[in-house]
Ligand SMILES: *[C@@H]1O[C@H](CO)[C@@H](O)[C@H](O)[C@H]1NC(C)=O
Ligand SMILES: *[C@@H]1O[C@H](CO)[C@@H](O)[C@H](O)[C@H]1NC(C)=O
């Protein structure tokens with residue numbers, strides 16, 4: 001603001017200096033002086049009006065961009081648009097493609113693996129997987145911050161790294177991977193860096209529990225020719241994995257479901273101040289184009305695809321060994337709906 005008003009003054013000072021140099025009678029000088037004064041008042045008022053309406057945002061924009069980086073982003077995008085400069089390679093023609101940071105916050109067996117393959121099928125989205133599954137990366141907050149910095153500086157190499165211009169960059173983070181433990185520092189980081197959070201939950205926590213038990217069984221049993229798979233790409237493989245029917249400890253069932261619910265609501269509360277959306281797996285299964293997610297990440301809308309095949313598709317009663325126990329335990333409780341909802345796939 002100051003710069004502009006000084007410009008106005010300089011202009012008028014010039015006029016002032018020029019005029020009196022002419023050797024003219026006193027009256028004429030006075031007339032010129034009055035004229036100049038009127039001009040000053042007029043120009044000054046025009047200048048301040050401009051400052052009030054147009055000049056201010058432009059000046060702020062220019063200052064921010066000059067200080068931060070040579071690439072342009074509009075004021076409303078700050079702090080969400082970034083121009084990372086990776087240390088390991090050059091972004092070249094993509095250097096001025098703004099990058100938005102996101103994180104998928106979820107729990108195991110909630111569809112986040114499938115969700116991430118959908119996102120990664122977009123040419124401008126890179127989601128780097130479950131990077132905090134490695135314990136050392138989350139052993140203390142400085143290890144966490146260091147890892148986050150590396151990921152968001154585009155220095156994390158994974159199968160999701162793109163040759164195309166990445167404009168949305170993220171990874172998935174499970175609640176039990178240091179996220180809840182260090183939530184205060186992490187929220188501060190997310191807000192400072194403008195990281196947007198995508199919560200992904202599963203409504204039917206009973207189905208989630210079955211998926212956990214089946215997956216943990218397969219870690220030992222390795223049903224697919226001696227290899228363990230958490231996600232599969234063919235119906236045949238899915239059917240093999242779905243053959244296993246776990247037994248659910250009915251004493252622990254309700255405490256387990258309650259605990260999961262509490263984590264969910266705690267997480268949403270902790271991360272409430274971040275820019276975020278909450279998604280449910282059950283809804284995504286119906287609307288796999290994820291248009292609202294693409295909009296949230298500000299990427300051009302595209303058709304998304306995943307090769308993953310759903311493992312458990314049969315009615316719940318076919319998937320649990322002790323179905324009668326489970327049914328009796330949940331009947332008449334707030335969790336009763338979990339017994340009834342089946343997918344129409
Ligand atoms: C944090 O964890 C990393 C990796 O495990 C370790 O190298 C580092 O010494 C730890 N730092 C602190 C301050 O404990
Ligand atoms: C998406 O990627 C394509 C291919 O690299 C690139 O031309 C385009 O500018 C990118 N768009 C955005 C919005 O990042």
Ligand SMILES: *[C@@H]1O[C@H](CO)[C@@H](O)[C@H](O)[C@H]1NC(C)=O
Nearest residue numbers: 223224225226227229236237
């Ligand atoms: C497992 O082995 C069978 C034959 O024994 C083969 O047809 C199938 O492709 C194998 N599957 C995997 C996942 O390797």
Ligand SMILES: *[C@@H]1O[C@H](CO)[C@@H](O)[C@H](O)[C@H]1NC(C)=O
Nearest residue numbers: 247248249250251252253322
């Ligand atoms: C269920 O879990 C409880 C507590 O861990 C245990 O005491 C009980 O034996 C388990 N019941 C079955 C049927 O495994």
Ligand SMILES: *[C@@H]1O[C@H](CO)[C@@H](O)[C@H](O)[C@H]1NC(C)=O
Nearest residue numbers: 265267268269270271272273
């Ligand atoms: C999140 O914050 C908003 C506004 O600050 C508040 O209305 C809402 O209840 C909060 N939600 C949770 C889950 O804390």
